[in-house]
Amino acid sequence: MREKLIVLVGPTAVGKTKLSIELAKHLNGEIINGDAFQIYRGMDIGTAKVSSEEANGVPHHLIDIRNPGDNYSAADYQRDARQTIHEIAGRGKLPILVGGTGFYVKAAVYDYHFPSGGSNPAYRADLEELAQSEGAEALHTRLRAVDPVSAARIHPNNLVRVIRALEVFHETGRRFSEQEYEKKLTPLFETVFIGLTMNRDLLYQRIDSRIDQMVDQGLLQEVCSLYSQGLRDAQALQAIGYKEFFPYFENQCTLEQAVDQLKRNSRHYAKRQFTWFKGQMNVHWFDMGEALNHFSQTAVEVIRYIEEQFSFY
Structure with a gap:
């Protein structure tokens, strides 16, 4: 029998953390982080860890x-997750991603399965140098020219x-998108997908309010500590909540402007998250506004739905 798995997704600030803990307590579960940047030590406030x-x-x-300062790929996460x-399943617990x-x-x-072949460290280094000199958008423009499908799916940053x-x-002459999506993917586990949504205006208010709280809790100091370690170009520091403060540290904008940019980026990211999950997974959505x-x-409604899907008695 395949292991049972709950997957709880949704945009930032919608309430995933609080609900996931409630689910774990009622369903004898343990939680697996599915955020790309919460894996990093010292990035607590900005990732809402x-x-x-x-x-x-x-x-x-x-x-x-x-x-x-470490690199960590989606393939690494796939293996670890x-x-x-x-x-978790082997201990008789319910995994909740x-x-x-x-x-x-x-x-x-x-x-x-990640695309195979096509490794060229020298070419990759050239692209990284180009990104540093001309910016991320220059590479994304190149990608749009050869593989518009991938360009639409991959954010320029x-x-x-x-x-x-x-x-x-x-290296291969084949588009990345063709290798990624050439077959229909199926879950490896007996999975129940739960999605959390909310009225957009309300969600944006929550995002703005949470960022103000993060600043009050010491977000600027957290980012400054990492920046001062020479990690400006590290993969981890490309996270929303961190890179927005670099122009402030470099006297290119005010703190207020940096915080406003962070709020805008977070709102745009939330919109992309909802669109992505809606199009990629068979998610049952619950409105968190109420x-x-x-x-x-x-919480009771979500638990009841999960029990019905898993046929718990």
Whole structure:
């Protein structure tokens, strides 16, 4: 029998952390982080990493497993997440994968194989140098010219995947998108997909409010500490919540402008997250707007739905 797995997805600030902990407590579960940047140590405030008080004794996995100067790929996450799912299920617990990094979640849960071949370290280094000199958009423009499907799916700031797509095309003559989506993917586990949504205006208000709280909690100091370690160009520091402060440190904008840019980027990211999950996974959606005042009732509805799907008795 395949292991049972809950996947809880949705845009930033929609309430995934609180609900996932409630699900874990009621369903004898343990939580697996599905956010690409919560894996890094020292990136706590900007990634909204769960605190020990919030966790309330519920085990969380794949958090703080790398230093911010380390590289960590979707393939690495696929390996680690699947191993963690097997370990949790082997202890008789229910794995609950929670996150907003859609490609990481997809790679872990589905029968997904990364494109093979097309490795050229010298060409990759040339692309990285071009990105530094001309900016990420220059590479994304190249990708749009040779593989518009991949360009539409990969954000310009996701340099790792943009470079990989260009490298594969350069070496194999095949589009990255053709290798990625040439077959229908199926979940490896007996999976229930839960999605959380919310009225857009309300969600944007929550995002703005949360960022203000992050700043009050010391976000600027957290980013400055990492920046001062010479990590400006590290993969980890490309996360939303960190890179927006670089112009401020370099006297190119005011702190207020940096915070406003962070809010805009976070709102745009939330929109992309919702669109991605809606199009990529068979998700059953729950509106969290009502849950702001009736959280317990919403949690009960989600738990009931999961029990029905798994035929728990």
